Structures are given as C-alpha cells and as structure tokens.
Amino acid sequence: MPVLESDKIVTRLRAAFNHGSIGPQLLVLAAELIQRAGPPYTSVYLYLLHGEELVLAAFSGRETEHTRIAVGHGVCGTAVATGEDQNVGDVRARENYIACNLFTRSELVVLIRRGARILGQIDIDSDVPDPFTAEEELAVRQVADALAVLL
Secondary structure, eight states, X not given: OOXXXXXXXXXXXXXXXXXTOOHHHHXXXXXXXXXXXXTTOOEEEEEEEETTEEEEEEEESSOOXXXXXXXTSHHHHHHHHHTSOEEEXXXXXXXXXXXXXXXXXXXXXXXXXXXXXXXXXXXXXXXXXXXXXXXXXXXXXXXXXXXXXXX
C-alpha cells in the first residue's frame, strides 16, 4: 500500500475548490498535503509551465533556489521535454541533475496534463534512495490528474 493516500488528498482539493479556492491556493494545499505524508516525501514542489520555462508556484518542505527551470534542464525540465514522468532512484547518477540541496537522494516528477497539454508538474525530493514504487508514482499521478481538472 502506498504511503501517499491520494484519494484523501484529491477529496481535500475538490472540497477546497468547491469552497472557492483557486489555482495558487490549490497548489499550496496539494504541496502541503503530499509532504505531510512523511517519508519518503521530504520536499514537494509544484511548477507551472510558462512557455519554455517551469516556474515554481508552490512548495512544502525545504526551500529551493530553483524557482525557474528551462525545459530540457535537470530532471524537471527533462520530464517536460520528453513528455514523460521521471522516477530517479539515485539523483547522483544523473548527469543533468540540478541539486536543490545536499540531502536529496531521489526524485519523482509527475506531469500535470490536460489532455496532451502539459500544465506543470509535481516534483518530489526524497532523502531516501529509490523509494518511489509504481504504486507511489500512481498515487502522485492521481493528485496530478485532479489538479489538471481543478486548475
């Protein structure tokens, strides 16, 4: 069973939307709820795609200096450039990894899409090597899919 209880997070996001929360508030709520799941979810960053650049819209956990990432750069930019989610079990083994801090060992990036259009992504850093199973990735995908509808 995944650590992340995506059904509960999606329910909270929908309730917030129904009570008037808009995009930026929903992104902050999503980041906080995912990060509160605890290990392996050390830090959660939500980026929105603006042209050829990802722009940090919300986060929970450690701050990052990477508030803008060009498409094609790092794990986040690679996800957008390839159109594929990224599950990197050991970030130190990736040549194009952009380090947010010295503690991160793995990263999961799940795209937020509306149809074929990429709106942004959920970027999760973990201090644990290779913690993101297929079930965890699917749980994050469910949150991303809900955000795609609500944003």
